[in-house]
Amino acid sequence: MSLQDRIISHFSDSQQIQQDSLSSLTEIIEFASQRLVSTLLNDKKILVCAHGRAIACAQLLVSALLNQYDRERPALPIIALYNDSVTMTAIAGDYHFDDIFSKQIRTLGQAGDILVTYSDGQQMSNLAKAINVAHDKEISVIAFTNSNETMLSTLLDETDIELHIPTSHSAYALESQVLITHCLCDLIDHQLFG
Structure with a gap:
């Protein structure tokens, strides 16, 4: 396979995963997006956690809501729990990475x-523990998952939302997470600011 064929294959495979995600995840x-808007309208906040390469996707949501997505508007209350390396390493050192x-x-x-x-799709025990504590505190969850994961799906309850990307290929799952995150940002802006 030539290098150009490999490039074409990457684009084609990614487009197919995104099309599959569109078919299964539109509603x-x-x-x-409605749940996020409801949370914000009730003067509550969004907490975000991620690990590994998925932090890049999460950071898109955080920066778009704290700053702006497509237009100027007031900042929205969102906290990235993965940004403070001092706190994270202190917790991991004094307790456990989970x-x-x-x-x-x-x-x-x-x-x-x-x-x-x-x-x-890697090392999910810290996210699993986060979901359990969220439930203890009556905090609902929106979880981005892919086909490599079964543990997180089993932890979600009827008030939670799973955005399951139908692939076990991590890179394609992340690409779809970015697209879905952009959809969420647009829908939040549209519902809150017209």
Whole structure:
């Protein structure tokens, strides 16, 4: 296979995963955006945790809501739980790496907030613990998952939303997470600001 054929293959495979995601997730993405808007309208906040390469996707959501997505508008309350390396390494050193998000959620989270988790399909025990603590605090969850993951899906309850990307290929799953994140940002802006 030539280099150009490999490039064409990457584009084609990515487009197919995104088309599959569109077919299975359109209503769920709409519902997730409505849940996020409802949280914000009730003067609650969005907490976001992610690990590995999925942090890049999560950061798109955080920066778009704190700053702007497509137009100037007021900042929206969102907290990235993965940004403070001092706190994360202190928690990991004093307790365990699995606690880096759950300890922050236990302290910063309030009933009615919403937790958004992004996973790249690797080492999910810290996200699993975050979801469990969120449930203890009456915080609902929106979880980005892919076909490499089964553990997170089993932890979600009826008030949670799973945005499941139908692939086990991490890079393509991340590409779809970026697109879905952009959809969420647009839908939030549209619902809140017309």
